[in-house]
Amino acid sequence: xxxxxxxxxxxxxxxxxxxxxxxxxxxxxxxxxxxxxxxxxxxxxxxxxxxxxxxxxxxxxxxxxxxxxxxxxxxxxxxxxxxxxxxxxxxxxxxxxxxxxxxxxxxxxxxxxxxxxxxxxxxxxxxxxxxxxxxxxxxxxxxxxxxxxxxxxxxxxxxxxxxxxxxxxxxxxxxxxxxxxxxxxxxxxxxxxxxxxxxxxxxxxxxxxxxxxxxxxxxxxxxxxxxxxxxxxxxxxxxxxxxxxxxxxxxxxxxxxxxxxxxxxxxxxxxxxxxxxxxxxxxxxxxxxxxxxxxxxxxxxxxxxxxxxxxxxxxxxxxxxxxxxxxxxxxxxxxxxxxxxxxxxxxxxxxxxxxxxxxxxxxxxxxxxxxxxxxxxxxxxxxxxxxxxxxxxxxxxxxxxxxxxxxxxxxxxxxxxxxxxxxxxxxxxxxxxxxxxxxxxxxxxxxxxxxxxxxxxxxxxxxxxxxxxxxxxxxxxxxxxxxxxxxxxxxxxxxxxxxxxxxxxxxxxxxxxxxxxxxxxxxxxxxxxxxxxxxxxxxxxxxxxxxxxxxxxxxxxxxxxxxxxxxxxxxxxxxxxxxxxxxxx
Numbered sequence: 001x002x003x004x005x006x007x008x009x010x011x012x013x014x015x016x017x018x019x020x021x022x023x024x025x026x027x028x029x030x031x032x033x034x035x036x037x038x039x040x041x042x043x044x045x046x047x048x049x050x051x052x053x054x055x056x057x058x059x060x061x062x063x064x065x066x067x068x069x070x071x072x073x074x075x076x077x078x079x080x081x082x083x084x085x086x087x088x089x090x091x092x093x094x095x096x097x098x099x100x101x102x103x104x105x106x107x108x109x110x111x112x113x114x115x116x117x118x119x120x121x122x123x124x125x126x127x128x129x130x131x132x133x134x135x136x137x138x139x140x141x142x143x144x145x146x147x148x149x150x151x152x153x154x155x156x157x158x159x160x161x162x163x164x165x166x167x168x169x170x171x172x173x174x175x176x177x178x179x180x181x182x183x184x185x186x187x188x189x190x191x192x193x194x195x196x197x198x199x200x201x202x203x204x205x206x207x208x209x210x211x212x213x214x215x216x217x218x219x220x221x222x223x224x225x226x227x228x229x230x231x232x233x234x235x236x237x238x239x240x241x242x243x244x245x246x247x248x249x250x251x252x253x254x255x256x257x258x259x260x261x262x263x264x265x266x267x268x269x270x271x272x273x274x275x276x277x278x279x280x281x282x283x284x285x286x287x288x289x290x291x292x293x294x295x296x297x298x299x300x301x302x303x304x305x306x307x308x309x310x311x312x313x314x315x316x317x318x319x320x321x322x323x324x325x326x327x328x329x330x331x332x333x334x335x336x337x338x339x340x341x342x343x344x345x346x347x348x349x350x351x352x353x354x355x356x357x358x359x360x361x362x363x364x365x366x367x368x369x370x371x372x373x374x375x376x377x378x379x380x381x382x383x384x385x386x387x388x389x390x391x392x393x394x395x396x397x398x399x400x401x402x403x404x405x406x407x408x409x410x411x412x413x414x415x416x417x418x419x420x421x422x423x424x425x426x427x428x429x430x431x432x433x434x435x436x437x438x439x440x441x442x443x444x445x446x447x448x449x450x451x452x453x454x455x456x457x458x459x460x461x462x463x464x465x466x467x468x469x470x471x472x473x474x475x476x477x478x479x480x481x482x483x484x485x486x487x488x489x490x491x492x493x494x495x496x497x498x499x500x501x502x503x504x505x506x507x508x509x510x511x512x513x514x515x516x517x518x519x520x521x522x523x524x525x526x527x528x529x530x531x532x533x534x535x536x537x538x539x540x541x542x543x544x545x546x547x548x549x550x551x552x553x554x555x556x557x558x559x560x561x562x563x564x565x566x567x568x569x570x571x572x573x574x575x576x577x578x579x580x581x582x583x584x585x
Contacts, residue, residue, distance in 0.1 A: 012085035350471035394459035
């Protein structure tokens with residue numbers, strides 16, 4: 001897994017030396033960014049290979065390894081042989097993966113036998129070459145704008161303002177479009193592999209391939225979309241446990257190589273956040289260089305020179321939350337097969353809860369968010385409409401300013417990237433005559449408009465994706481059966497929730513206000529079929545001023561009226577008809 005800027009021929013020893021000679025925290029962070037850009041994909045891939053059953057754990061181990069490397073360098077403890085920087089990083093990564101397996105207890109299998117770096121990287125390069133080839137084939141089935149995003153972000157490694165300038169759009173639009181393209185690429189990869197090797201396992205898939213005159217290379221847009229639809233609806237390819245295991249076995253060998261594509265953005269943001277938080281809270285030397293490193297390799301730069309770039313950097317906008325299929329979750333599903341360890345209990349439960357919720361499609365809920373007197377507090381009611389493709393539309397009616405009469409807030413409908421706001425002008429009345437004219441805003445307004453921001457938060461909090469993230473990331477997970485209900489409890493790392501591409505916009509602001517290694521505790525009560533009845537969770541936070549008496553922000557969602565009511569639609573007609581549910585008595 002080679003990983004460096006396309007024109008950066010600086011040796012690894014020189015990268016180490018540049019860090020040690022940097023003056024000031026900002027300069028050292030910038031120096032470490034160059035190390036990260038060269039080696040992060042390789043470290044992530046190494047962790048994914050050592051923890052093949054759990055992409056989440058692999059990403060966490062990689063983040064911990066890179067953060068530890070920064071702190072070692074910052075403390076004047078560089079590798080004894082700076083030209084072997086990558087081998088040093090691999091050693092730290094292996095130690096972190098070993099710690100993860102020890103944390104799982106006696107049931108956790110040991111790490112695979114150590115493999116020489118040269119041998120391991122030779123195998124890695126072969127796998128990477130095949131993945132690169134498949135990604136190019138999949139991208140060829142995209143539209144011209146989608147192919148351009150692929151080339152700029154994946155092949156030319158542009159991100160942020162540079163990517164926006166190349167695309168001629170705003171930075172937010174570039175970030176959103178690139179994230180959507182990454183999901184399209186990851187799902188298309190799975191469709192290609194199923195087309196390539198899945199014919200013997202499903203007659204319906206074989207029929208689709210015959211209709212497309214599939215020859216192993218003509219992977220068209222039509223074929224890609226037909227296979228994806230087939231995977232979503234065919235009982236053989238999706239509901240049958242035997243065939244599902246076959247499908248995951250086909251993709252499993254590629255999963256570790258794909259993880260940098262799925263999680264590279266989250267990894268960099270996570271490492272940067274950890275480093276900056278630590279630097280802000282510690283008294284670190286900042287104005288003098290650190291001790292020089294040991295002698296470097298020969299003048300040719302040694303094995304650290306001239307490495308090929310393999311980074312995919314996608315800067316997701318803070319409020320660009322889409323409750324769809326997350327690539328990392330897809331990799332988790334793909335990376336297990338008949339020869340893999342049994343699925344963790346919380347993964348099984350998360351899948352059951354998601355199926356139960358999306359199977360009902362519609363639900364009404366009551367919500368309470370944060371503490372009374374907190375300016376960010378809100379409460380009220382709403383409905384969500386869960387589509388088959390995983391997206392969630394919402395209609396909310398929540399208090400958005402403390403002190404406001406609870407039933408004055410507007411009816412806010414959120415569908416995709418737009419929100420329709422209808423003011424509740426006459427709260428004493430019911431029916432359409434109680435509401436004023438509807439205005440339409442885009443999601444970018446969330447940072448300035450508390451009505452839209454709270455509607456987005458409400459949609460995420462109540463969504464199946466949020467419950468699934470809490471369950472899948474849980475430590476100390478427990479499931480208890482009581483009279484007619486199931487009680488699911490656990491603790492999820494705040495940093496992991498903040499890294500999630502869909503829900504990070506909700507959890508990420510807490511990173512600067514919560515204790516280090518903060519854990520989000522939750523309790524989810526469901527019926528016997530795993531259909532939620534009530535969910536509560538608490539996020540640790542260090543408040544100041546009159547809120548200092550609170551050490552956490554509480555959230556409660558009560559679910560009711562499953563599968564009842566009409567689908568949530570774009571408001572139309574005058575006067576509007578509220579969609580958030582019945583007005584309380």
